[in-house]
Amino acid sequence: MAILSFGRTLVSNLFKKPVTEGYPFEPREYTPRTRGHVVFDGDNCILCNICGRKCPSNAIRIDKTERMFIIERMRCVQCSACVDSCPKGCLSLDGHYIAPSIQKVTDAYDVPVKEKPRTSEQTSE
Ligand code: SF4
Numbered sequence: 261m262a263i264l265s266f267g268r269t270l271v272s273n274l275f276k277k278p279v280t281e282g283y284p285f286e287p288r289e290y291t292p293r294t295r296g297h298v299v300f301d302g303d304n305c306i307l308c309n310i311c312g313r314k315c316p317s318n319a320i321r322i323d324k325t326e327r328m329f330i331i332e333r334m335r336c337v338q339c340s341a342c343v344d345s346c347p348k349g350c351l352s353l354d355g356h357y358i359a360p361s362i363q364k365v366t367d368a369y370d371v372p373v374k375e376k377p378r379t380s381e382q383t384s385e
C-alpha cells in the first residue's frame with residue numbers, strides 16, 4: 261500500500277510546478293509589504309525632525325544648519341515609524357532585500373532650499 265501511495269505522489273508531482281524557487285537564477289518576487297531600506301526624497305522636506313524623534317533606534321539625524329538628512333543604515337530596524345510620521349511624504353521603504361554589510365554606512369542627503377512663491381506685488385513689477 262505504501263508503495264502505491266508513493267507511486268501516486270511521484271506521478272502527480274511530475275506534472276506539478278516545483279514549490280521551490282529557482283533563486284538566484286529566477287528573480288525573487290517580493291511581497292508588497294516587504295520592508296527594505298529607507299528612501300529619502302528631500303524635495304518637500306521641511307527639516308521638522310519628526311522622523312528623527314519617532315525613530316526608536318536613533319538612526320535619523322537632521323542637521324538644520326547644514327540642511328541635511330542623515331541616516332545611519334546599520335541602526336535602522338525597518339520599523340517604518342519615520343515613513344508613517346513624515347508629514348510631507350518624503351520617506352518610503354524600498355521593498356527589496358538589502359545585502360548585509362560589515363561596515364557602518366551613514367548616508368547624508370542635502371535638503372534643497374525651496375524658493376518662496378512670489379507675491380502678486382512682486383510679480384506685477
Ligand atoms: S523627512 Fe519628513 S519628517 Fe523628516 S524632517 Fe523631513 S519633512 Fe520632517
Ligand code: SF4
Binds near residue numbers: 319342
Ligand atoms: S524605519 Fe524605523 S528604525 Fe529605520 S530610520 Fe525609520 S524610524 Fe528609524
